[in-house]
């Protein structure tokens with residue numbers, strides 16, 4: 001079978017099964033599995049594909065038809081120009097989380113100018129996406145990635161090595177701050193924030209393939225924020241910042257949790273879809289000393 005014909009056939013099968021982005025998914029799976037680029041579809045559309053490759057692609061299409069996301073099938077995805085491996089214990093990093101990284105970059109640069117050997121802590125690090133993207137763009141920092149999932153921590157370490165940051169990134173298995181020692185200039189977290197009762201209504205790609213631990217924020221979705229806000233004070237450097245990703249409707253409630261623990265809201269940032277997505281807090285007594 002020829003390349004263009006194979007892509008068209010895969011697209012038709014995915015579309016028939018109601019997969020929303022059938023054309024994109026078909027192209028991505030076929031080209032990635034063959035080690036080709038998008039432009040190759042134009043240049044090499046007539047290229048004959050070996051039977052063994054067609055069989056491999058058939059396996060991938062079957063997985064997609066069972067609603068496994070494309071990047072899980074491929075085993076990796078890009079996040080702010082980093083190549084990140086995925087594993088069963090890791091959430092697939094979302095483009096909206098790049099907004100959290102972007103919001104922290106200028107604040108991190110400001111910290112790096114006044115602090116020698118600045119440190120960041122990523123609570124619920126998963127693939128290491130947030131910590132590694134920040135370390136990549138803030139070369140003065142070292143980072144600690146915490147997770148309760150050993151599988152996620154192993155993957156985060158692999159990703160740090162893969163992206164040349166193995167020397168600046170360590171991992172720790174801990175229930176939020178439980179085993180964390182020391183203080184950090186930036187504490188960041190994209191914790192699980194979905195209400196338990198909402199999880200069965202999520203898209204199959206999410207509820208069947210992202211780990212439950214990465215999604216479930218408890219009855220009201222706010223368990224992690226309460227745990228993080230109540231313990232962060234012992235681990236935040238004077239003049240440090242704490243930033244969290246939130247669900248689109250959690251700005252008021254999460255802000256109230258942090259205010260009750262002695263923080264003030266420094267800034268709130270919306271995602272690419274215009275939803276509230278990132279909150280940055282400072283300690284009340286630090287207000288005048290920071291950003």
Ligand SMILES: C[S@@+](CC[C@H](N)C(=O)[O-])C[C@H]1O[C@@H](n2cnc3c(N)ncnc32)[C@H](O)[C@@H]1O
Pocket residue numbers: 089090091092093094097123124125126127128129130146147148149152174175176190191192193213214215
């Ligand atoms: C929404 S995912 C975020 C993953 C990654 N930081 C990202 O943004 O792509 C939340 C992460 O928190 C971890 N987690 C859940 N409960 C935890 C806990 N009690 N202590 C530490 N990590 C936890 C999960 O295993 C998961 O990796």
